[in-house]
Amino acid sequence: MLSCLICNGPLICTNTWGKLLSLSNSSSLCEQCSSKLEKIKGETCSICDRPFSNLAPEYRQENTCLDCMKWQKDNRWQDILIKNRSVYTYNPFLKETLSLFKFRGDHAISQIFKQDFKRTFTKHFDKKSIIVPIPLSNERLYERGFNQAKVLAELLHLPISEPLTRIHLEKQSKKSRSERLRTTNIFHLKESIKLKGAEIVLIDDIYTTGTTLRHAAEILKEAGALSVSSLTLARG
Structure with missing residues (x-):
C-alpha cells in the first residue's frame, strides 16, 4: 500500500475523473497533510506576493506592501x-x-x-x-x-x-x-x-x-x- 510522504499514513485512492484530470498532489500526500499546505490566494502585494488578508491597512499602499515600498x-x-x-x-x-x-x-x-x-x-x-x-x-x-x-x-x-x-x-x-x-x-x-x-x-x-x-x-x-x-x- 502506498503511504504519505510526510506522515507515512496510508494513501486512500478514490479515483474520480476530477482527481485524474486535476493537478493535485493527491498521489503523494494523504488528504490530511495535503489540506495543511496553504496555497497563496486572494489579494497580494504586486511585487513580493505577500498576502494582504492578515496585513493591517497601514502596512500597504494600494497594491504594494510597506516593505516593498521601502525597497523601491x-x-x-x-x-x-x-x-x-x-x-x-x-x-x-x-x-x-x-x-x-x-x-x-x-x-x-x-x-x-x-x-x-x-x-x-x-x-x-x-x-x-x-x-x-x-x-x-x-x-x-x-x-x-x-x-x-x-x-x-x-x-x-x-x-x-x-x-x-x-x-x-x-x-x-x-x-x-x-x-x-x-x-x-x-x-x-x-x-x-x-x-x-x-x-x-x-x-x-x-x-x-x-x-x-x-x-x-x-x-x-x-x-x-x-x-x-x-x-x-x-x-x-
Whole structure:
C-alpha cells in the first residue's frame, strides 16, 4: 500500500475523473497533510506576493506592501527584482516539511510540490525565461549534499542556468531582519557568462525579507540581464 510522504499514513485512492484530470498532489500526500499546505490566494502585494488578508491597512499602499515600498524608494534596489511569486504561505506544517527536505536530506519530498510549483510558474512566467536557482556555498552544499533551490528548479523541466557562486557565511535563518539587510552581497558572477538582454527567473525555497533574491538579482542586472523576477515555494 502506498503511504504519505510526510506522515507515512496510508494513501486512500478514490479515483474520480476530477482527481485524474486535476493537478493535485493527491498521489503523494494523504488528504490530511495535503489540506495543511496553504496555497497563496486572494489579494497580494504586486511585487513580493505577500498576502494582504492578515496585513493591517497601514502596512500597504494600494497594491504594494510597506516593505516593498521601502525597497523601491532605495536607489540601489529600485526595480532590481521585478516581482516574486510564491506557491504557499510559510505555516508551521510547511516549515517542518521543508526541514525534512533541506536539513534531513529527504530529497523525495520535493515531489509533493511539483504540480503546484509548475502551475504557479506557468501562470506568472514565460517558459522562455532563463531559470537560475539560488546557489549554496560550497561548504553548505557539502553539508547538505544537494541544493534545494536547484531541486525545485528541476521540477519545472526547463533548461537551468547556474551563473552565480556564493560566499560562505552564517546561515541566513539565524540572522535578524536588520542583519540580513546589512549583509554585503554574497554572490559573484562566474566568468564568461553572457546575460545581456536576458529575462531571468530566480528559484528559491522561501521569500522572507527578499534580501537574498535582490542580492542575486543585482549581480545579474550588472551582468546585463534585462529583468529579474523570482519564484519561491513559500512566502514567509
